[in-house]
Amino acid sequence: MSTLSRVSNTMPTSLSCIDLTVTGALDAATVLGIRQESAKAATDGPILVLLDVAAVTTVGASGVVGLLEVLHLLRARGGDLRLFGSSAALETTRLQAHLGQVTRIYGTREEAVDGGLGPGRARHLAPGFRWHRLFPRRRRTLGWS
DSSP: OOEEEEEOOOSOOSSEEEEEEEEEEESHHHHHHHHHHHHHHGGGSOEEEEEEEEEEEEEOHHHHHHHHHHHHHHHHTTOEEEEESOOHHHHHHHHHHTGGGTOOEESSHHHHHHTTOSTTOOOOSSOOOOHHHHSOOOOOOSSOO
């Protein structure tokens, strides 16, 4: 059984934002609650939804698809969905489903609010993959070796 609860907003941003916390399983029912809360908040304009996923214990395929759908809807309206917190279940799912190319899970709420653009930090959605590092070339020498 999972629960979704609202958290009071303590940090100002350029977008108005709401804080949600997911506890338990991240599945279709939970994502439906996230979608309803986001849609309610987005009626006045673009919104930043901050989702605390630290207490997520299991992740279902319907939860991942639903989160991507909510992310798409919010971005289409000029808003964003940002996940933060440390969850082993969601980290495993993120790596398996290559979600790092779509969204990033921030370590803290403050990083999620500023989008990872704080002083001295660059925003990277996924670690850089370099094909030339996969099969490195041997150095060739001229003459005797």
